[in-house]
Amino acid sequence: MTLAFYNTLTRRKETFTPIEPGQVKMYCCGVTVYDYCHLGHARSYIVWDTVRRYLMWLGYQVHYVQNFTDIDDKILNRAREEGSTMEAVANRNIATYFEDIRRLNVLDAIEYPRATEHIAEIQALIKSLIAIDYAYPSGGDVYYRVQRFPSYGKLSGRQLDQMQAGASGRVEAEGGEGAKKQHPFDFALWKAAKPGEPAWDSPWGAGRPGWHIECSAMIRSRLGETIDIHTGGGDLVFPHHENEIAQSEGATGKPLSRFWLHNGMVNVGGVKMSKSLGNFTTIRQLLDAPNHPDPMAVRLFVLQAHYRKPLDFTEESIAAAQNSWETLKEGLLFGDKFGSGLGWTDGADRSIGLAELLRLPGASEPVQKFQAAMDDDLNSPGALAVLFELAKELRREGNVITHAGKTPTDPQQLRQQWQTLVVLAQVLGLEAVAEPAAPQVELTDQQIQDWIEQRRAAKQSKNFAEADRIREELKAKGIVLVDKPGGITEWHLV
Numbered sequence: 001m002t003l004a005f006y007n008t009l010t011r012r013k014e015t016f017t018p019i020e021p022g023q024v025k026m027y028c029c030g031v032t033v034y035d036y037c038h039l040g041h042a043r044s045y046i047v048w049d050t051v052r053r054y055l056m057w058l059g060y061q062v063h064y065v066q067n068f069t070d071i072d073d074k075i076l077n078r079a080r081e082e083g084s085t086m087e088a089v090a091n092r093n094i095a096t097y098f099e100d101i102r103r104l105n106v107l108d109a110i111e112y113p114r115a116t117e118h119i120a121e122i123q124a125l126i127k128s129l130i131a132i133d134y135a136y137p138s139g140g141d142v143y144y145r146v147q148r149f150p151s152y153g154k155l156s157g158r159q160l161d162q163m164q165a166g167a168s169g170r171v172e173a174e175g176g177e178g179a180k181k182q183h184p185f186d187f188a189l190w191k192a193a194k195p196g197e198p199a200w201d202s203p204w205g206a207g208r209p210g211w212h213i214e215c216s217a218m219i220r221s222r223l224g225e226t227i228d229i230h231t232g233g234g235d236l237v238f239p240h241h242e243n244e245i246a247q248s249e250g251a252t253g254k255p256l257s258r259f260w261l262h263n264g265m266v267n268v269g270g271v272k273m274s275k276s277l278g279n280f281t282t283i284r285q286l287l288d289a290p291n292h293p294d295p296m297a298v299r300l301f302v303l304q305a306h307y308r309k310p311l312d313f314t315e316e317s318i319a320a321a322q323n324s325w326e327t328l329k330e331g332l333l334f335g336d337k338f339g340s341g342l343g344w345t346d347g348a349d350r351s352i353g354l355a356e357l358l359r360l361p362g363a364s365e366p367v368q369k370f371q372a373a374m375d376d377d378l379n380s381p382g383a384l385a386v387l388f389e390l391a392k393e394l395r396r397e398g399n400v401i402t403h404a405g406k407t408p409t410d411p412q413q414l415r416q417q418w419q420t421l422v423v424l425a426q427v428l429g430l431e432a433v434a435e436p437a438a439p440q441v442e443l444t445d446q447q448i449q450d451w452i453e454q455r456r457a458a459k460q461s462k463n464f465a466e467a468d469r470i471r472e473e474l475k476a477k478g479i480v481l482v483d484k485p486g487g488i489t490e491w492h493l494v
Contacts, residue, residue, distance in 0.1 A: 001368075003058065003375045005229075006308060008237060008260040009155055013377055016259065018228045024055050024062045025223045027257070029215060029232040029240065030112070032069040033093035034078045037100050038280035039298075039313055040233070040266040040273045046299055047263045047307040047378075048231045049106040050428055054374050057427045065222050066109040067215060068094055070116050071208055076197055086198050090114075100283040103295045105429045111222055115214040119200050122209045122217040125251060126189045134250040138180040140192025140205040146185045149246045155260060156238035160185060187243055189213045212243035219256070220248065230257035234264055234308075235272070264310045273313065281313070293318050296430055297325035303380040303428055324388075330398065331391025332425060332432035335418045338401055342411040364416075366390055370424050383428065390421040405482055405492045448479060452489050455481075 003016045018024050028048045031041055045066075055062050070090035079089045102108075115122075126142055129135035134148045146152050146160065153160055178184065188210040193199035199206040209217075219227060225248070232241060241260065248256040265272040268279045287295055301321035305311045335344065366386050373382030397414055400407045407414075425431065443451075451470055458466040471481050474491070482490045 001371050001375045004377060005259055005261055006377045008262050009257075011157075014259070016228075018060065019226065019258065022060060024060045024229065025227040026052065026055075026062055026064045026229040026231070027215075027219050027223060027227055028064070028066040028109070028230075029236055030067045030069065031093075031097060032072045032074055033090045033097065034072065034074040035093060035275060036282040036284060037097055038273060038275065038282050039286065040280065042101070042104060042283050042298065043266050043302050043311060044231075044233050044263050045101055045106050046104055046302045046429070048261075050303065050380065051229070051231070051261070051378060052107065053427050053429055054378065062110075063223065064107075064109045065111045065113065065218070067218050068097075068112055068114045069211065069214060070094070070114045071198065071214075072211065096284075100287075103287060104283070104299050105295070105431060107429075113218045113222055115209065115218070118214070118217050118221055119209070121221045122213055123190075123202055125213060125217050125220065125247065127203070128251050129189070129247065132250070135189055136182065137204045138182075140207060141180055141188055142190035142204050143181055143186040144189055144243070144246060144250075145182065146187070146246065147183055149250050151249075152246050153242065155242050155245055158238060158242075187212060187239065189247070212240055213247055215240070216244050216247040216251075216256075219244075225252045225254050225256075227257045229259045229261060231261045231263075234262045237262055263307045264305075266311045266313050268313055270312075286318070293322045294325055294329075296329070296432070297322040299429055300325050300328070300384070303384060303430075306381060307378055327395065328387060328391045328425070328430065329432040331387075331394040331418075331421055332430075333434050334394040334398055335415070335422070336434040338398060339415070339418075341401070342414060344411065344415050364420060366417075366420050366424070370427075374427075380428065383424070387421060387425055387428070387430075390417055390424075394418055394421065402480055403482055405480075405490065443477065443479070448474070448491055452481065452491065456487070456489070 004013045005016050006012070007014045026048075028045070031037060048066075052062050052064050068090070071086065075086050075089050078084075079086050082089065098108075126135060129144065130137070130142065133145065135142055135144050190202060190204055190213075191207050191210060192204075193206040193208070197208070199208055219230075230241070230244075245256050267273065268281075271277065271279060273280045283298075286292065286298065293301075297318070298321070301318055302311065304321065304324070366389070370383050370386045373379040373386065376382070394414070394417060397407050397409055451474055455467045455470040458464070458470065474481060478493055479491050480493075482492070484490060
């Protein structure tokens with residue numbers, strides 16, 4: 001089995017091999033921090049978290065960097081609306097980003113660089129581009145000379161004469177800026193200061209960086225000139241990632257990234273979810289709503305579709321994901337519920353469920369099927385099918401134990417199945433936590449028998465609601481009733 005990703009740059013699946021054996025340098029374009037994150041953001045960061053987790057499970061050390069854009073027109077507009085500052089708006093929304101995304105079990109990046117922390121690196125990169133005639137100052141701005149980079153458009157597949165301004169909603173309208181450009185598609189590396197806005201001194205006058213140059217500088221500063229994997233949403237291919245390539249490769253003559261991975265959009269009614277369209281649902285709106293889904297159900301919802309395909313968000317699809325999660329959760333908690341009764345000596349040892357310890361039968365069929373799916377451009381739906389097969393088997397065994405008090409299946413075989421499920425699920429970031437046990441009320445054998453007699457009497461009088469109530473009340477006290485032929489009822493402790 002060999003890991004392969006679909007590379008946007010080459011438009012085909014390619015075998016993944018890192019630049020340095022055993023090491024992966026991975027960069028993800030982060031959020032512009034002017035508001036809460038919506039489900040489109042959730043999808044992107046869940047997907048790249050899963051790529052990272054899988055690479056880690058394969059044994060790679062992954063240096064994962066995700067930036068924050070903390071200087072932007074949208075942030076400045078929000079600050080003006082609130083009578084606040086750029087820093088205050090950015091800091092608040094960075095804090096809420098962590099609150100929201102951690103609920104979805106997304107691992108923290110190794111580094112979270114901010115654009116405003118890299119002004120010196122940004123200016124140094126701009127100077128180097130000016131020195132080789134790839135950029136030019138104009139009226140306090142600095143522009144990238146697009147026609148100077150022969151392969152401009154290689155990521156998006158666009159021809160220069162076909163390109164339109166406004167892609168991804170981030171290219172400014174021409175207005176007075178157009179008069180400063182030597183070519184209509186030249187883009188800003190540095191923007192002259194406007195009254196009342198934050199600005200930094202530079203050789204071209206006070207101003208602030210353009211959006212695209214920020215990521216080029218942060219990648220170079222934190223990961224070097226060439227990285228293994230660059231990720232982001234499909235809406236970033238043009239112009240953002242196209243411009244990153246032009247800037248970085250124009251300056252160094254080296255590839256910026258060997259692999260470019262892009263996730264599909266989250267749609268509402270067939271239209272891309274976005275803040276600009278106002279058709280978005282934030283992560284916290286969904287998770288804090290009445291009858292809200294489990295955060296793991298939201299993660300499952302994302303992974304049930306291949307990452308490059310569109311994902312349709314509806315109430316029905318989230319409800320279906322919640323039902324699917326309940327099935328998976330029941331399998332994941334099998335060991336917590338039945339392990340001690342099956343004689344597992346390490347049933348309470350949570351380390352057997354840690355993916356990084358790799359305590360798995362590596363040659364087992366479920367592991368091979370899981371890896372074959374994930375190696376095929378992160379086929380998470382195929383990987384989930386393996387998990388559900390394991391979970392359903394464990395659920396059936398749990399039902400047998402609950403109703404018969406025991407199972408003929410080898411306890412160590414069940415332990416291996418459960419351990420495999422827990423570890424593979426964790427590779428996908430899906431983890432279940434057992435509910436705190438309700439305080440147990442100790443009953444004597446005679447008291448339990450009295451309850452059983454009351455239940456038998458209720459059934460004889462056809463008061464089945466009362467009979468069910470007694471069964472559930474005893475179950476809540478940790479006592480499971482098992483009805484046998486001939487009207488006999490046995491019981492055992494959970």
